[in-house]
Amino acid sequence: KQWYQRRVRGEELDNYKDYNVTTVPIMAAADHLGQACKDANDRYMLCRSDSGADPRKCLREGQVVTNCTKLFMDQVYEKCKMPLARHATCIDLSGRKFDWCRETQVEFDQCMLEKMNIARDFTWYQDKPHSKFQTWGESAREFFTDVTNIIKHH
Numbered sequence: 001k002q003w004y005q006r007r008v009r010g011e012e013l014d015n016y017k018d019y020n021v022t023t024v025p026i027m028a029a030a031d032h033l034g035q036a037c038k039d040a041n042d043r044y045m046l047c048r049s050d051s052g053a054d055p056r057k058c059l060r061e062g063q064v065v066t067n068c069t070k071l072f073m074d075q076v077y078e079k080c081k082m083p084l085a086r087h088a089t090c091i092d093l094s095g096r097k098f099d100w101c102r103e104t105q106v107e108f109d110q111c112m113l114e115k116m117n118i119a120r121d122f123t124w125y126q127d128k129p130h131s132k133f134q135t136w137g138e139s140a141r142e143f144f145t146d147v148t149n150i151i152k153h154h
Contacts, residue, residue: 021073027096028088028108029076032118037068080111 026033034041044065047058055062076084087108090101098105109120 024092024096025073025084025088026069028084028091029073029112031120032076032112032116033069033072035118036072037065040065040068075116076112079115080108083108083111 040061044058044061047061048055051057083104087101087104090104091098094100112118112120
């Protein structure tokens, strides 16, 4: 099994209370992180939904999300440190304009696929080519069709 498919045991929950990492590396790895920690995130969001959005009732589930993120980022730093660093630096220096960093994104994506077996399988709506003559209604229909297709496949 992949490292992110393992269940987090109860005694592991207290190992990583906080995780000292800045926003930009997590943003750079967000698509892969979302796949790797999908189950933990889904459980947390389900708990939040079931508890009336009271995060205090979901501390354990939230800690599992934090632990999953920590384990994931530790593996990324171990296996794809330089591609992540280049991509995160590009994102930071570009004013967080992801579309300016496609070259570093491709390098990072290739490393993640080769070394961690996680492919970027999602295309963000804003990255899709759009006709300059597309009406708002056409754009909205396309967006909601894309979202519906994503929901069906996840």
